[in-house]
Amino acid sequence: MLYAGLFSLTVAVLFMIVYWLASAQLRAQIDTGLVSESDALVALYRDRGLQALEQTVRARSRVEQHLVAPAGPADPGRRVYMLAGAGHRHVAGNLRNWPSRARTGAPVTLAVYDLGASGQARWMRARVVRLSNGDHLLVAQALDEANELRGHILVSLLVALAAALAIGVGGGVWMGRSVLLRIDGISRTAGEIMAGDLSRRVPLGQRDDEFADLARRLNAMLERIEALMRGMREVTDNVAHDLRSPLSRLRGRLEVTLRQGRDTGDYRGAMEQAIADADALLRTFNALLSIARLQAGVRREPFGQLDLSALCQSVAELYGAAAEEAGLALRVDLAPGVLIDGHAELLAQALSNLLDNAIKYVPAGGTIDLSLRSENGRAVLAVADDGPGIPENRREDVLERFVRLDSSRSRPGNGLGLSLVKAVADAHGGSMRLADNHPGLGVHLEFPRRG
Amino acid sequence: MRILLVEDDSEAATYLARGLGESGHLPESAADGCDGLARALAGDHDLVIVDRMLPRMDGLEIVRALRRAGRDVPVLVLSALGEVDDRVEGLRAGGDDYLVKPFSFAELLARLEALGRRAHSGLSVPVLAVSDLRLDRLGREVTRSGRKLSLQPREFRLLEYLMLNAGQVVTRTMLLENVWGYHFDPQTNVIDVHISRLRRKIDHGFRNSLLHTVRGAGYCLRES
Numbered sequence: 001m002l003y004a005g006l007f008s009l010t011v012a013v014l015f016m017i018v019y020w021l022a023s024a025q026l027r028a029q030i031d032t033g034l035v036s037e038s039d040a041l042v043a044l045y046r047d048r049g050l051q052a053l054e055q056t057v058r059a060r061s062r063v064e065q066h067l068v069a070p071a072g073p074a075d076p077g078r079r080v081y082m083l084a085g086a087g088h089r090h091v092a093g094n095l096r097n098w099p100s101r102a103r104t105g106a107p108v109t110l111a112v113y114d115l116g117a118s119g120q121a122r123w124m125r126a127r128v129v130r131l132s133n134g135d136h137l138l139v140a141q142a143l144d145e146a147n148e149l150r151g152h153i154l155v156s157l158l159v160a161l162a163a164a165l166a167i168g169v170g171g172g173v174w175m176g177r178s179v180l181l182r183i184d185g186i187s188r189t190a191g192e193i194m195a196g197d198l199s200r201r202v203p204l205g206q207r208d209d210e211f212a213d214l215a216r217r218l219n220a221m222l223e224r225i226e227a228l229m230r231g232m233r234e235v236t237d238n239v240a241h242d243l244r245s246p247l248s249r250l251r252g253r254l255e256v257t258l259r260q261g262r263d264t265g266d267y268r269g270a271m272e273q274a275i276a277d278a279d280a281l282l283r284t285f286n287a288l289l290s291i292a293r294l295q296a297g298v299r300r301e302p303f304g305q306l307d308l309s310a311l312c313q314s315v316a317e318l319y320g321a322a323a324e325e326a327g328l329a330l331r332v333d334l335a336p337g338v339l340i341d342g343h344a345e346l347l348a349q350a351l352s353n354l355l356d357n358a359i360k361y362v363p364a365g366g367t368i369d370l371s372l373r374s375e376n377g378r379a380v381l382a383v384a385d386d387g388p389g390i391p392e393n394r395r396e397d398v399l400e401r402f403v404r405l406d407s408s409r410s411r412p413g414n415g416l417g418l419s420l421v422k423a424v425a426d427a428h429g430g431s432m433r434l435a436d437n438h439p440g441l442g443v444h445l446e447f448p449r450r451g
Numbered sequence: 452m453r454i455l456l457v458e459d460d461s462e463a464a465t466y467l468a469r470g471l472g473e474s475g476h477l478p479e480s481a482a483d484g485c486d487g488l489a490r491a492l493a494g495d496h497d498l499v500i501v502d503r504m505l506p507r508m509d510g511l512e513i514v515r516a517l518r519r520a521g522r523d524v525p526v527l528v529l530s531a532l533g534e535v536d537d538r539v540e541g542l543r544a545g546g547d548d549y550l551v552k553p554f555s556f557a558e559l560l561a562r563l564e565a566l567g568r569r570a571h572s573g574l575s576v577p578v579l580a581v582s583d584l585r586l587d588r589l590g591r592e593v594t595r596s597g598r599k600l601s602l603q604p605r606e607f608r609l610l611e612y613l614m615l616n617a618g619q620v621v622t623r624t625m626l627l628e629n630v631w632g633y634h635f636d637p638q639t640n641v642i643d644v645h646i647s648r649l650r651r652k653i654d655h656g657f658r659n660s661l662l663h664t665v666r667g668a669g670y671c672l673r674e675s
Contacts, residue, residue, distance in 0.1 A: 275555075282553065283636060286533065293534070317605060318631055321644040345535040349635040356638045417638075 007168040008161075015157040022153050026146045027125065031107045034127040037079075038139040042129050050133065054092045057081045057137075061094035078145070080112065080124070082138045095138065102138055104128045112140065123147070182211045186218065198226045231296035243281060250277040287416040294346070294423035303428070305450055306342040308379055309334050312372050315348050319355040327364030330355075334372040338379045339450040342428050350424040353417040354383040354443055362387030362440070379449050384435075384442035395434040421445070452497035452567045453477045457487030457513065458529070459505050467500075470556050476563075484508025488516055496524055498567050500559075503530035503541065511544040518545040525566040529554075535634060557668035561620040568616060579614040582674040584653060584661055586614050595653060605630070606649050613662070613672040622669035646670055 045053040064079050081093035088098035101110045105128070111121040126140035185203050192200045201222060202215040257270035316332045323330040351370075358368045362385045369384045421443070425432040430447035454476050458464040464480050471478040479494070481487035484505040491499050491513065499517070503510040514526050525548075528541045533551035541549040547569075548562050579586045583596045591607060593600045602610065609630050613621060623642040627633050646662065654660040663671045 278553075283638075286636075290534075314631070318633075318637075318641055318645075319639075321648055322639055322641045325644045325647075343535070345634060348633055352633075352635065352637055359639050 004165075004169040004172040007172075008165045011161055011164045011168075015161050019150075019154055019157055023146075023150050026149060030125050030141050030143070030146060031127075034107050034125060034139050034141055038127050038129050038137060041137060041139070042131065045131055045137075050131075050135070053131075053137070054083060057083050057092040061092070065094055078142045080138075080140045080142075084136045084138065086134065088136065091135065093138075095140070098136075098138070099126065102126055102128050104130050104136070109143070110140075179211075186215065193222065198222075198229060228296050231292055234292065243285065246277065246281055246284070250274060250281070253277070284416065287420055291416065291420050291423045294420075294427040297427065303341040303343050305339055306344055306347070308338045308340050308342070308347070308381065308447070309336050309372055311344060311347055312351065312370060312381065315351045315355065316370055319352070319359070323355070323359055323368060326359050326362075327366075328359060328362055329367045330370065331367060332370045334370070335374050338372055338374050340379050340428070340447045341450050342447065346424045346427070350421040350445070351381070351383070353421050357417055358383060358385045358387065358441075361385075366440075374449065377449050378430075379447045381445040381447070382442060384437045384440060386437060386440040389436060389439055389441040390434060392436065418443075452563070453479065453495070454563065455479050455481065455487070455491055455494060455496040455499045457481045457484070457491075457499070457501045457505060457510065459483055459502060467556075467559070470560070471563075474560055484510065484513055488513045491517055491522070491524070492520060498563060499524055499526045500563070501526060501528055501546075503528055503532060511541060511546070514541075514545045525569065527559075527562060527566060538634060555668075557620065557665075558622050558624065561622045561625060561669060564619045565616050565621070565625065568619060579611065579617075581614055581617045581661060581672055582659075584614075586611060593653075595657060600652055602649075602652060606645070606652065609645060609649055610653065610672075613670065616672070618671070618673045620665050620668050620671050625669070 041053060041056065044056055060079070061081050064081075080095040082090065082095035082098065083092040084098050085091045090096050090098075095112065097113075099110050099112055101108070107125050107127040110124060110126055112124050112126075113121050123143045124140040125143060126138055129137045129139075131137060182205060185205075189200050189202045201219045204212050204215050253270060254274055257266060261267050261270065312334050313332070316330065316334075320330050320332075355368070355370070362368065366386050369382070371382045371384075373380045373382075422432045425445050425447070428447050430445060433444045433446075435442040435444060454471055456464060456467055456471070456478050458467065458480070459482055461482065464482070468478040468480055479490065479496070481490050484507045486507075487501060487505065488508060501510040501513050505513075510528060510530070514528065517524065517526065526546045527548045527550060528544075528546040529550050529552060530537060530541065531552045538549045538551075547566055550559060550562060577587070577589050579588065585594050586607075587593070588611065593602055593607065593610065609626065612626065612629050624634075624636070626642050626646075627637070646664075650660070650662045654662055659675050661672055661674065663673065663675070665671050
């Protein structure tokens with residue numbers, strides 16, 4: 001609306017200027033005519049004397065009068081003449097009384113009264129020349145025609161202005177409405193999303209314009225938010241489901257001790273057990289959070305270049321002693337200088353989970369092979385053992401959170417180890433595969449190589 | 452040590468202050484960030500413990516302000532934010548150590564003592580000695596009673612860290628962080644195995660052992 005107003009104002013000012021210029025042009029034209037006519041009469045007087053001037057003035061006056069009103073002397077005509085002697089007394093011409101405001105010099109606009117029967121005043125442009133004998137000659141022209149023309153110009157300008165206004169405002173309203181309609185669509189979608197329906201998307205519209213682009217971007221953003229929300233909901237579901245049972249175990253143990261504990265030794269034992277339980281719960285909780293964050297893809301800093309060979313070497317060195325202590329041989333075969341884009345801490349944790357598992361499940365006398373190769377532009381990290389392995393039909397299951405194949409719960413662990421490894425691999429744009437090592441389990445991780 | 456404890460959870464603050472007092476330290480508490488910074492700037496503490504999330508002023512902001520003011524008092528940051536990137540952020544702000552809640556009091560105490568010690572003992576001492584055990588940091592040589600011991604490079608770093616903190620309890624996570632550079636929690640006893648191997652090398656065959664296990668906390672290298 002504001003723009004429509006500004007537009008109309010500009011057009012109106014423009015038209016005013018046109019009108020003003022046209023009127024000035026018209027007046028200048030009349031003035032030129034008056035000046036050349038009076039100059040011609042003065043020249044006549046100078047060359048042929050007063051007599052000739054008087055005659056000419058009379059003749060011209062008659063012609064003018066005749067042109068306007070051939071029937072009688074009612075109207076002196078468009079152009080009036082008056083030759084005035086001393087005291088502006090009438091000598092010749094179709095104007096009888098000297099207009100009081102007439103002065104020698106440049107043409108002026110003045111009202112002339114004694115014209116026609118109506119006695120109405122008429123606006124005229126008049127030029128007065130003083131002759132060498134002291135007489136005055138007045139030549140004037142009615143502004144009727146010019147005013148009429150000016151009126152025509154004014155009317156047409158006003159019509160044009162009205163049209164411009166109509167087009168401007170109408171177009172503005174139409175454009176505004178179409179914009180508003182589309183914004184309305186976006187805001188309606190936002191409202192529905194706020195009301196809880198995260199699956200809503202902004203309608204794209206028929207035209208492929210900036211709005212469609214905006215809608216696509218908003219939809220991509222909503223897609224991401226929905227994925228994050230789904231991830232968070234899964235975490236809370238899992239936390240609720242899977243922390244509840246260890247928590248109630250912990251609570252039960254404390255309650256029983258409180259009721260049946262006989263000496264400080266009992267209490268002390270229960271408290272130590274409670275602390276151990278709490279620690280285990282925290283580990284589970286942290287692992288859950290890490291997995292959820294990795295899966296949701298919330299990352300603050302991009303991964304940098306990392307030497308996977310050196311990282312494997314270092315983790316292998318950390319676990320070598322523990323493997324040996326468990327009666328296992330840890331064989332390490334690493335291709336040197338395998339670079340990937342990655343997060344050292346996460347990868348070390350993933351590898352440590354795999355080695356932890358192997359040490360836990362492979363009986364003494366077994367072998368663990370840690371290898372890193374570079375294959376078709378991908379880094380392939382494998383941890384293979386000759387332990388009990390995982391039956392083929394259960395391999396999918398162990399990637400589910402909390403699935404442990406030994407239901408006895410006699411060994412430590414929360415069943416999240418492999419899930420975390422998979423989440424780390426996924427977060428690096430890689431993949432994880434469980435394979436049969438004939439006998440034993442082979443875990444293969446693949447990462448895209450850098451460069 | 453005079454320890455400033457900036458913690459807004461009053462129950463945790465009371466429990467920590469009591470524990471620190473019982474361990475022979477002089478704790479002083481501040482309940483919000485502004486108060487904590489004012490006390491840290493005005494006082495002459497040996498150590499500052501800041502919680503990361505505090506009312507009125509963020510814990511990391513306190514550390515930055517202290518460092519800007521030219522104070523190099525050791526700062527331990529406590530936080531419920533335990534992701535790797537959170538830890539990096541905490542250390543980048545000028546914290547000397549970063550401990551994730553919840554932690555055992557033994558862990559906190561061990562780290563505080565290591566920090567307080569680091570402030571005094573020069574890290575650049577070329578030869579470390581505990582009883583008749585000597586570690587030459589430049590020559591990378593370890594001897595006990597004059598007899599040369601052959602250690603793997605990682606065992607050397609493990610022993611070096613234990614000797615730098617001789618007489619103090621060192622926890623498993625401290626070892627994992629400082630000797631291996633990892634911050635995750637291994638589920639198997641990897642650190643214990645490394646310690647028992649080191650113990651075999653430095654204590655085996657000698658009358659008194661130097662490397663002790665502190666139950667429920669960690670390890671300690673000291674003359675028994």
